[in-house]
């Protein structure tokens with residue numbers, strides 16, 4: 452066990468059921484447990500099953516960590532049993548129903564808070580009401596944000612000053628006010644709910660506002676990556692925040708942990724995949740993934756397949772199926788790639804951490820989900836950036852314009868996969884061109900060098916004496932002091 456002094460501190464984690472939020476929170480919970488904290492993760496049954504193996508093995512190693520489940524109201528919201536994870540929703544309607552199902556659990560979750568009497572709750576940004584729950588219990592609520600300081604600051608200043616509203620066209624550029632770098636975007640690259648007031652605005656604004664009403668915020672980032680934005684965030688919101696990433700690299704050290712993260716069963720294809728990767732030269736393979744919920748429309752899959760093939764470079768491509776019916780074009784493409792050994796298709800879920808750490812991988816095509824970014828940075832890999840929706844266009848600006856470790860494919864429109872139409876499809880020529888330029892070692896020499904340097908910095912940050920390590924210790928010490936003060940103040 453890494454530290455003893457944080458025993459007796461009981462911390463409850465409440466994750467949101469989509470891998471981009473869930474996986475870093477579970478990693479963080481495991482990190483707390485490794486440092487002597489008594490940890491409970493509160494979630495619904497199907498979600499618990501995706502990480503229970505990691506919790507059991509932590510428990511068997513002597514850590515105080517467990518899961519508590521609250522039943523999910525599947526029948527009440529009209530979903531089949533076990534459909535609780537946003538990544539398993541194949542339509543917008545299913546996503547909405549999962550969200551509604553979660554909202555009905557508030558009373559039950561508050562009862563569990565009372566029963567479990569935690570010293571602190573770490574809750575996902577999507578549960579703003581937990582600010583009041585924590586107040587009632589007289590304990591701190593820590594806001595857990597699963598993206599960058601940069602994106603949070605950018606979104607904050609755009610929502611505050613609304614610079615996009617004075618433009619005559621959605622394709623004209625505006626400069627984001629308040630940031631230390633000159634960052635330009637177009638209104639089309641903003642999420643709908645920021646661009647104009649929609650129903651989603653009324654739903655999402657309170658989640659962001661709840662940050663400044665919280666005791667503090669946890670960020671899965673590290674000081675050396677975005678220190679100016681960490682500072683700006685502190686100055687702007689006036690609350691404490693702790694930068695403790697990259698948590699995935701901190702707690703998933705061995706191949707088994709990397710391969711099975713976020714997945715219920717052991718992945719059957721792993722030995723075949725590793726054999727394929729082992730047969731490739733160092734830094735010669737591109738990993739292509741659009742994160743967990745995104746299911747590209749058929750027309751885009753076809754263009755991407757041609758673009759990757761025409762680039763002439765080896766690739767691993769994770770494709771999330773839209774439905775269980777086979778797609779004959781993709782099946783034929785997979786067969787062709789098996790024969791040529793140039794491409795490796797993974798259906799639905801890939802052991803991403805294991806793949807990114809393999810020496811054959813030379814870069815990643817990513818949708819700019821924050822976790823995939825941090826995982827690529829940890830592995831010292833540069834990226835082709837292909838943002839799709841939410842804050843992903845902000846993350847692209849951070850990677851391309853500030854950190855200079857990303858090369859844009861040229862995405863222009865912020866659209867949720869479920870509402871993506873033909874007009875947003877990226878053509879095969881653009882894709883092949885971006886891949887060829889990116890994989891050419893001469894052209895991307897500087898980008899690769901910076902990515903490697905940041906990879907080294909990320910590794911140091913989570914070692915003893917590193918910035919994230921220091922922040923975690925500081926947070927745990929502070930929570931212990933708060934607990935002591937509270938216990939001493941309690942009437943007999």
Ligand code: UDP
Nearest residue numbers: 470471742743744800801803820821822823
């Ligand atoms: N992930 C994975 N295998 C997959 C797809 C995703 O392990 O096939 C993990 C990935 O490593 C990351 C998370 O799921 O930790 C996705 O989060 P991210 O923020 O990158 O994107 P999102 O899924 O939220 O769009």
